[in-house]
Amino acid sequence: MTIAVKKRIVESEKYALKCPNPMxxxxxxxxxxxxxxxxxxxxxxxxxxxxxxxxxFAVDDKEVIQGIPLNRNAWHxxxxxxxxxxxxxxxxxxxxxxxxxxxxxxxxTLAIKFVAQLLKERGWGIDRVRxxxxxxxxxxxxxxxxxxxxxxxxxxxxKELKALGGGKTSSSKTSPAKKKTTGSSSKKTSYALPSGxxxxxSPMRKGDDVRRIQNALAALYFYPDKxxxxxxxxxxxxxxxxxxxxxxxxxxxxTADGIYGPKTKAKxxxxxx
Numbered sequence: 642m643t644i645a646v647k648k649r650i651v652e653s654e655k656y657a658l659k660c661p662n663p664m665x666x667x668x669x670x671x672x673x674x675x676x677x678x679x680x681x682x683x684x685x686x687x688x689x690x691x692x693x694x695x696x697x698f699a700v701d702d703k704e705v706i707q708g709i710p711l712n713r714n715a716w717h718x719x720x721x722x723x724x725x726x727x728x729x730x731x732x733x734x735x736x737x738x739x740x741x742x743x744x745x746x747x748x749x750t751l752a753i754k755f756v757a758q759l760l761k762e763r764g765w766g767i768d769r770v771r772x773x774x775x776x777x778x779x780x781x782x783x784x785x786x787x788x789x790x791x792x793x794x795x796x797x798x799x800k801e802l803k804a805l806g807g808g809k810t811s812s813s814k815t816s817p818a819k820k821k822t823t824g825s826s827s828k829k830t831s832y833a834l835p836s837g838x839x840x841x842x843s844p845m846r847k848g849d850d851v852r853r854i855q856n857a858l859a860a861l862y863f864y865p866d867k868x869x870x871x872x873x874x875x876x877x878x879x880x881x882x883x884x885x886x887x888x889x890x891x892x893x894x895x896t897a898d899g900i901y902g903p904k905t906k907a908k909x910x911x912x913x914x
Contacts, residue, residue, distance in 0.1 A: 646705045647705065647706045649681075650688075650710060659687075659693065660714055660715055661713075661714070662728060663712060663713065663714075664711075664712055664714040665712075665729070666730060666763075668725070668726070669733060669765075670717065670718055670731065670732050670771045671756070671770065671771070671772050671773070671782050672732060672733065672781055672782055673735050673781060673782035673784045674699070674734050678737075679701045679736060680699040680703075680736050681706060683699035684706045687699075695715040696709065696717045696733070697715055698731070698732065698733045699734045699736055700736060702751065705755050709732075714728050715732050718730060718776040719888070720777045721863050722859075722885075725776065726775075726776030731759065738782070753797045760798070760807055764807070766807070770795060772786070834854065834857055834906050834909060834910060836903070837850075838901070841899070845877050851878045852875075854901055854909075856874060857909050857913060858889060861912055863885045863892075886899050886900070889908075
């Protein structure tokens with residue numbers, strides 16, 4: 642039986658924030674949510690807030706709900722603006738993962754069936770399934786990993802896929818790195834990151850110091866490249882720079898406030914080395 646998908650797609654006015662780039666997907670990425678909300682609540686919260694974090698599907702014990710079109714990227718893998726996880730993978734969030742138990746298990750079972758369905762629809766094999774951890778090292782899907790069941794979950798997806806008449810191995814153009822490298826030695830010394838506190842203010846803080854921060858974030862794939870239309874490195878500490886800093890902080894366990902300060906500076910410098 643085909644699993645029906647309810648569509649609660651984010652408003653087009655928020656595409657620039659939630660899903661700004663056209664996407665031809667190549668992978669499916671599995672996540673565990675960090676709470677016990679239903680799929681409807683997860684999607685409603687995601688599409689309604691002003692954060693950039695986004696995902697295509699949420700699955701609970703009863704239903705699958707879609708929030709982002711499959712021909713648009715979502716910000717879910719933490720591997721930066723141009724990272725393969727963010728730019729080329731379909732995000733599936735499994736609900737009720739904080740507390741676990743029967744309700745979570747039912748959600749995971751439905752997610753397994755749904756992922757198999759997505760694979761079958763695209764003629765993909767199990768090799769296209771990734772965990773969040775594969776893209777940027779984050780411990781996610783946290784419940785599946787903490788229970789040591791990732792291989793078990795993949796095997797269950799593959800079994801469902803074969804039952805649907807799929808199951809072939811598909812080749813992919815790119816492979817994710819478990820740990821991102823940040824470039825050659827020439828990049829290590831070219832940023833001269835400023836000290837001090839940088840945040841969104843009025844009037845906006847501008848200058849070469851901000852540009853150095855933006856270039857460093859771009860080297861780590863958290864800020865768009867200079868050539869990206871409407872998102873170039875401009876030397877102004879505005880909303881897009883603060884958002885890039887916030888995503889970086891969230892990914893590396895810092896207070897995600899969008900304010901560049903000593904701890905954020907130190908973490909960026911450590912990664913660039």
